[in-house]
Amino acid sequence: MGDNITQEEQNKVTAEVMEHMMNPRNYGKMEDANGVGMGVDKKTGEFAMVYIKVNEAVIENITFGCNACQDTVVAGSLFTEMVKGDTLANGVKASLIMDEKLNIAPKRQQACSRMILKAFDAALENKINRESGIDEEIFTIDMKESCEGVNIS
Amino acid sequence: MSLYQTYQNKHELWLKVLYASFAISDEAIKSRLYEFSQIEFRHLKWLSNILKEKDISYDYEKRAIDIEKKTNFNYFAYLIDEIKLCVKSYDTTLALSARMVSDEFYIINILEEYLKDIKNDADITAFNRSRNYEGKNLDDQSRDALTIFLFEESYKEYELILLYSYFQNYTTDILQYNIYQDMIDESQFHLKSFGNMQAKMGILAIPRSVIEQLYKNKDIKQFLIDGIQEEENAKAECARLAEAVNDEQISKFLTFVMFQENYHIELMKKAIEQFD
Numbered sequence: 001m002g003d004n005i006t007q008e009e010q011n012k013v014t015a016e017v018m019e020h021m022m023n024p025r026n027y028g029k030m031e032d033a034n035g036v037g038m039g040v041d042k043k044t045g046e047f048a049m050v051y052i053k054v055n056e057a058v059i060e061n062i063t064f065g066c067n068a069c070q071d072t073v074v075a076g077s078l079f080t081e082m083v084k085g086d087t088l089a090n091g092v093k094a095s096l097i098m099d100e101k102l103n104i105a106p107k108r109q110q111a112c113s114r115m116i117l118k119a120f121d122a123a124l125e126n127k128i129n130r131e132s133g134i135d136e137e138i139f140t141i142d143m144k145e146s147c148e149g150v151n152i153s
Numbered sequence: 154m155s156l157y158q159t160y161q162n163k164h165e166l167w168l169k170v171l172y173a174s175f176a177i178s179d180e181a182i183k184s185r186l187y188e189f190s191q192i193e194f195r196h197l198k199w200l201s202n203i204l205k206e207k208d209i210s211y212d213y214e215k216r217a218i219d220i221e222k223k224t225n226f227n228y229f230a231y232l233i234d235e236i237k238l239c240v241k242s243y244d245t246t247l248a249l250s251a252r253m254v255s256d257e258f259y260i261i262n263i264l265e266e267y268l269k270d271i272k273n274d275a276d277i278t279a280f281n282r283s284r285n286y287e288g289k290n291l292d293d294q295s296r297d298a299l300t301i302f303l304f305e306e307s308y309k310e311y312e313l314i315l316l317y318s319y320f321q322n323y324t325t326d327i328l329q330y331n332i333y334q335d336m337i338d339e340s341q342f343h344l345k346s347f348g349n350m351q352a353k354m355g356i357l358a359i360p361r362s363v364i365e366q367l368y369k370n371k372d373i374k375q376f377l378i379d380g381i382q383e384e385e386n387a388k389a390e391c392a393r394l395a396e397a398v399n400d401e402q403i404s405k406f407l408t409f410v411m412f413q414e415n416y417h418i419e420l421m422k423k424a425i426e427q428f429d
Binding site: 015018019021022023024027028029045047049065066067069070073 | 214284301304305358361364365367379
């Protein structure tokens with residue numbers, strides 16, 4: 001389905017996307033995070049990081065950083081805006097909905113945007129591990145699909 | 154105030170002056186501000202050297218910077234305030250501080266002179282998000298492709314300036330030091346070109362922060378090897394965009410950038426040889 005989208009459609013820049021490109025929200029390292037996760041595309045070396053601070057099942061703060069393209073930046077900005085201040089349960093739900101919605105995007109955009117969702121999953125995993133006493137600075141999840149639009153074997 | 158904090162202030166000040174030079178249309182003021190931004194960049198380099206000598210770790214984190222000013226006069230007043238704030242953070246026991254203050258008093262003086270003449274004021278269009286390239290008639294497809302290209306590449310050049318500066322600060326090899334300097338100069342030129350193009354389209358924005366995983370505890374040889382592939386990709390992207398954009402002048406510029414990537418690759422190969 002996503003493969004039928006032309007290069008022109010893929011590059012379409014809406015006013016909302018433009019705003020997130022000019023001023024990405026919640027970008028940068030968080031020193032007092034209690035969950036840090038990374039989504040990595042081993043084929044291209046691109047990666048995204050998500051930092052979360054969860055208190056009593058509420059996402060008090062969430063930030064991200066990445067070494068990736070503008071698709072990842074826009075996805076990170078939109079996603080963190082969406083879940084910041086919401087409950088953890090709603091954050092997980094939002095991640096699943098965004099993941100499903102990405103199915104209609106071109107393959108490359110899917111992989112680049114999902115890197116943020118994988119980093120969020122990894123941050124949740126890291127939080128659980130830290131709470132169970134594991135000394136772990138960061139949890140990493142490798143992407144199944146590459147930003148180059150191919151499966152990683 | 155800590156030396157690291159002064160360093161972070163200086164990093165932010167360099168960007169504030171640099172992006173003011175992109176935002177302002179008057180060619181004489183633009184050129185002057187660009188020169189001043191290069192002075193600030195050299196201050197940054199010297200400060201990083203002192204941090205290294207004192208064995209203090211530093212990074213490229215920065216706080217949110219609001220550069221979206223409406224007029225030249227707003228910008229001049231903003232820069233004067235920001236420079237004064239930065240000066241307040243200097244450690245007066247450092248010999249470098251006196252030199253930086255001397256440079257910055259001169260910059261403030263020039264900005265104050267600008268403010269005295271109403272002819273120096275003008276509306277700033279660099280942030281209006283129009284995406285109509287000044288003086289060009291781009292079709293929608295060209296406009297979208299060029300927008301994405303400018304965001305990707307302006308970030309990339311900013312990232313390379315900082316990464317090569319970091320590697321340069323920690324190398325003991327003279328040849329490598331010189332190669333990194335050439336790469337920094339090249340990226341400064343490209344960032345200037347892309348920043349001015351962004352301003353002409355009304356989409357000027359300071360690049361996002363460069364995360365520390367990209368330069369700390371890095372296998373530099375591998376970084377350079379991967380970098381050659383990235384330069385090849387950038388060449389292909391410039392060629393594709395030069396073909397897609399319906400404007401001869403912009404296409405020629407992109408083709409020029411594409412050929413420049415060839416000697417970046419040669420410089421990187423030369424740097425790799427120094428690791429063998």
